[in-house]
Amino acid sequence: MDLLSNLALGFDVAFSPANLLYCFLGVFLGTFIGVLPGIGALAAVSMLLPVTFYLEPTTALVMLGGVYYGAEYGGSIASILINLPGTPASAVTCLDGYPLSRAGRAGVALFMTTLASFVGSAIGIFILTMFAPLLVKVALAFGPAEYFAVMLLGLVAAAAITQGSAVKGIGMVTVGILIGTIGTDINTGVWRFTFDSPYLIDGVSLVALAMGLFGITEVIASINARTTSPTGDITLRSMLPRGEEVRRSIFPMLRGTGIGAFFGTLPGTGQTIASFVSYAVEKRVSAEPSRFGKGAVEGIAAPEAANNASALTAFVPTLSLGIPGSATMALMLGAMMIHGITPGPLVITNHPDVFWGVIASFWIGNVLLVLLNVPLIGIWVRLLRVPYQFLYPAIIVLICVGVYSVNSNIFDVVLALLMGVFGYGMRLLAFEPAPLLIGFVLGPMMEENLRRGLLLARGDYATLVLQPITGTILLLTAVLVVWSVCKTLRAGRRAVASEI
Amino acid sequence: MKSVDKRDLAAGAALIAIGLIFAVGSVQLRIGTARSMGAGFFPLIFSVVTVVIGLLVAVPALSRSGDLVVPPWRPFLSVIGSIALFSAVMETFGLVPAVAGTVCLAALADRRSTVLSALLLAAGLAVACWVLFVLALGLPMSVLRNPF
Numbered sequence: 247m248d249l250l251s252n253l254a255l256g257f258d259v260a261f262s263p264a265n266l267l268y269c270f271l272g273v274f275l276g277t278f279i280g281v282l283p284g285i286g287a288l289a290a291v292s293m294l295l296p297v298t299f300y301l302e303p304t305t306a307l308v309m310l311g312g313v314y315y316g317a318e319y320g321g322s323i324a325s326i327l328i329n330l331p332g333t334p335a336s337a338v339t340c341l342d343g344y345p346l347s348r349a350g351r352a353g354v355a356l357f358m359t360t361l362a363s364f365v366g367s368a369i370g371i372f373i374l375t376m377f378a379p380l381l382v383k384v385a386l387a388f389g390p391a392e393y394f395a396v397m398l399l400g401l402v403a404a405a406a407i408t409q410g411s412a413v414k415g416i417g418m419v420t421v422g423i424l425i426g427t428i429g430t431d432i433n434t435g436v437w438r439f440t441f442d443s444p445y446l447i448d449g450v451s452l453v454a455l456a457m458g459l460f461g462i463t464e465v466i467a468s469i470n471a472r473t474t475s476p477t478g479d480i481t482l483r484s485m486l487p488r489g490e491e492v493r494r495s496i497f498p499m500l501r502g503t504g505i506g507a508f509f510g511t512l513p514g515t516g517q518t519i520a521s522f523v524s525y526a527v528e529k530r531v532s533a534e535p536s537r538f539g540k541g542a543v544e545g546i547a548a549p550e551a552a553n554n555a556s557a558l559t560a561f562v563p564t565l566s567l568g569i570p571g572s573a574t575m576a577l578m579l580g581a582m583m584i585h586g587i588t589p590g591p592l593v594i595t596n597h598p599d600v601f602w603g604v605i606a607s608f609w610i611g612n613v614l615l616v617l618l619n620v621p622l623i624g625i626w627v628r629l630l631r632v633p634y635q636f637l638y639p640a641i642i643v644l645i646c647v648g649v650y651s652v653n654s655n656i657f658d659v660v661l662a663l664l665m666g667v668f669g670y671g672m673r674l675l676a677f678e679p680a681p682l683l684i685g686f687v688l689g690p691m692m693e694e695n696l697r698r699g700l701l702l703a704r705g706d707y708a709t710l711v712l713q714p715i716t717g718t719i720l721l722l723t724a725v726l727v728v729w730s731v732c733k734t735l736r737a738g739r740r741a742v743a744s745e746i
Numbered sequence: 747m748k749s750v751d752k753r754d755l756a757a758g759a760a761l762i763a764i765g766l767i768f769a770v771g772s773v774q775l776r777i778g779t780a781r782s783m784g785a786g787f788f789p790l791i792f793s794v795v796t797v798v799i800g801l802l803v804a805v806p807a808l809s810r811s812g813d814l815v816v817p818p819w820r821p822f823l824s825v826i827g828s829i830a831l832f833s834a835v836m837e838t839f840g841l842v843p844a845v846a847g848t849v850c851l852a853a854l855a856d857r858r859s860t861v862l863s864a865l866l867l868a869a870g871l872a873v874a875c876w877v878l879f880v881l882a883l884g885l886p887m888s889v890l891r892n893p894f
Contacts, residue, residue, distance in 0.1 A: 300883070417761045417799040420792050424768045427789040436785040439771045462825065469821035469855045635856040636867060639849040642825060643871050646832040646848060647841070651885050659833040667826060674815045675757035693788045705781030 253375070256602030259304060260610055268305050269607050272312025273614050279313075280320020281626045282637055283330040287317035287557075288680070289464055291577050292456035293641075296648045303585035304600045308607040310581055314574055315608075318517070318557055319363055319615055322550060323626050326355045330468075335517035335553045338525045342538065342545030349541055353484035354491070356623060358543050359550050360616055361492075362499050366551035367612045369503045370510065370558030374565075375605055377511070378594075381566040385591035388567075390699035391710050395719035397692040400513035400569050402723050404684040406730035415681045416730075418672070422685025423692075425450055432690075433697055445657040452580040454649050454658045455686060458665025459679045461645045465638050466670050485620070487543065495547035498528050502548035506555030513563040513571050520556040521549035558608060565601060566591060569688070573680035576687035751812030758804025765796030821855035828852035840891035841880065845872040 259265060272294075279290040294313050298306035321336040326343035339359065346355040388396075401423075405415035428439045429449030440446040502524040509520040528548040529538045538545050560571030561578075568589030570576035579589050587597055594601045619626075649662045669679050703709045711717060768789055778784030828851035835844040846868040853864035879885045 297883070411803075413799060413802050414757065417757075417796065417803060420796040420799060421761070421764055423792045424764065424789060424796065427768075427792075431785040433783075434776075434785045436775060438775060438785055438789065439768065462829065466821050466825050466855075469818075469825070633858065635853070635859050635863070638855070639828075639852040639867055640871055642828055642852050643832075643845050643848055643875060646829055646836075647845070647875055647879055650832075650836060651879065651887070654886060656833050656837050659829065659836070663826065663829045663833065666829070670817070670822065672757075672760070674817055675753055675760060677757065689792075696788070697783055700781065700783070707780070 249375070249379070252379075252598065252602050253606060255598060256604075256606030257609075259599050259603030260308065260606035264302070265305050265308050265603065265607060266610065268301065268309040269312050269611050270614055270618075272309035273316040273611050273618060276313035276316025276318075277320040277323075277615070277619065277622075277626070278316075278629070280317030281323050281629055282320075282641070283324050283328065283468060283630075283634065285464055285468075285641065286321060286460065287314055287335075288456065288574050288577065288683075289460040290314075290317035291574055292453060292460060293644055293648055295453055295456075295577065295581055296652045298581065299584065299652065303582070303587055303597075304603045306581060306585055307578070307600065307604045308611075310578060311604060311608060312611045312614075314578070315367065315554065315557055315611060316615060318553060319359070319619065320626070322359045322363070322553075323356065323623075324630065326352055326359065326546075327627065327630055335521045335549075337518075338521045338549040339546055341525065342540070342542050345539070345541035346543075346546070351484075351541070353481065354487045354543070355541075355546055357485040357487055357620075358491070358495060358546050360619060362495065362502070362547040362550035363554040364612060364616050365499050366503045366506055366554035367558055367608070367615075370507060370555040371605065371608045371612070373507050373511070373555075373559050374561050374608070377559075378562050378566045378601075378605075381562060382591045382594050385567050388591070388715070390695040390702065391713060391716045392719070393567075393569075394692055394695040394699055395716045395723070396513065396567060396569055397688050397695065399719050399723045399726070400563070400571075401685060401688055401692070402726050402730075403512055404681045406726055406733075411676075412730040412733060414677050418677050418679070418681040419685035422682035422687075423689030425455070425682070426686045426689035427693070432694060445655065445661075449690075450686075451649075451652065451658050451661060452577070452584075452687070453652050454662040455665050456577055456683060457645050457649050458662040458667075459669040459683065461641070462662065462666025463669040463673055463679065465641055465645075466666070467673065469634070469638055485623075491543045495543050498524075498544040498548035499551040501527060501531075502551035503555040506552035506557075507559045509552075510556030510559030510571060511562050513567070513569045517553045517556045517560075517572065520552040524548045524552035561605075561608075564589070565593065565604070568593075568691075570684060573683040576683050579687060749811035751807035751810050752814040753812050754807035755804050756814060758800045758802075758807060761800030761803060762797050763800075765793040765800060767793075769793035769797070820857075824851055824853075824855040836887075838891065838893045840888040842872045842876055842890050845875045 275294060276290055279285055280287065290313050291310055298309055322339045324330050325336045325339040326347050329340050329344040343355045401419050405419045406412045428446055430447055431438050437447060505524040506520040525545060525548060528544050529535050560575050563569045563571045564575040564578060570579050582589050587593060587600060646659055649658045650656065652658060699710055711720060772786040772790035772793055775786030776784030777786045777790060828848045831851050832844050832848045835847055849868035849871050850864050853859040876889055880889055
């Protein structure tokens, strides 16, 4: 079996002492940062990105992967205990998690989160293991035109399938693309929008952009936010759910996983939408929808499973096509490029140890997550009791030193600051920052592929578009655009959008 | 006077402004044609799209009402100020003064901070950064520097 020998190689890499250690560190630090209120997985990954520059590429990706799903899990802890979601995706967990917590059953809520996350992750990794190599086979036949089409689809999906206004989402994507054009044009070598500053020749630093947009913006927004402390201690005994509750959650978990896997694999869409959709579905299929919002365990199980399933299946397009499935994946792609690995279908043949090692480490990391978090839950509860006024200055310092350490260049800190001001302003105007990051990473790739494709087609758009794969994907993209415009128009007529 | 959605009006205006800035920059580069693109072609297309989207956001906002969200100035200014202070102090005076100054200024954001708690936190974090980044990770940065 080809797959088995590949997985064996992967586990061989993942079980090396260094990778095991950094996998553990990643999961631990990720959960730690994720628990902090207001700091999400994106901020966690961007804060720890500079730390991984000194590691081997595989180890770095293993650690960042651990940070990623660790932070997702940590966000759920904060949602349940103090009703302050660490990540947008875990905002749904607040709906039923916090009422359970108020009723003194926080332990059960945390246990169900752990269980549902694990089920979602396990099935997600399984899909990733099976599906990514298949997609690689397809992707090897891809030329620049096909890449351009898939990237366009990803960008439109990122913009259209958001919680807020689709038009604003598209606006953020195009702004991201424009910021991505800053720097040297790879085709002609001309400097674009650099203001003749030598610091901008290589373009805007991804770390500075991500830290500014997500780190600095989130810190400003969460200072002086209403804070509550978790009440009571959580014992292992109080975490055990009733048998009937577990039974009731099995199907919601599986349905959530399915929904999560669908949205995760689709390039450009992330976990937030997956968890919201799965919550809505559970509410609709439930025999007693009135229980939702008052502490229904299914209301935690389904979105948590969806969240984690989509977090892991988002690696499918990222690892096989080199196209980020979500904003966090855009950061992971950036990390790969910084480590000298060109993302795309060739990764699996050129760097099989990286590809399979990272996938195998997901298994280890998710088992670690369960093993770690049942005994460590007391630590996270205590962390949530630390007043925020002691935490946020530390986060700011970590951001500053982190950005500075990438190139030992103070200009990057100034850039992060400008991005923070910009991001905060956009947040006040109800823009979502995630599509911007996707546009920033995908934009330059899209331009390169479009221009290379045009060169190959001798400038003829007809031969470029009228190919079976390219044509189909472009048609899908057009359908998505029409759908999102219709959705926006309908929402406009309804005037008041009902918020969950 | 008719009421308008000030938030979306501002949002649209921001997009239009960004699009225009990049459009002005693009036309100074070689545009080329759609068949053989110059350096300015791709950014020009997307600056035009950004302006159009800005209009799509701003125009409907004229016929409904909404309020601009006023930012909480205190946390905003003190966080921004603290990072600006870091970038000003880091290269001239070194890591420890930069971290300490950043923490003190950042502490102003939260009304619950006291002078004592801010100073203790500043000292603690400065030492922690020195131990973590310089001693443990060995990052090349000056800890304490005399600029004169």
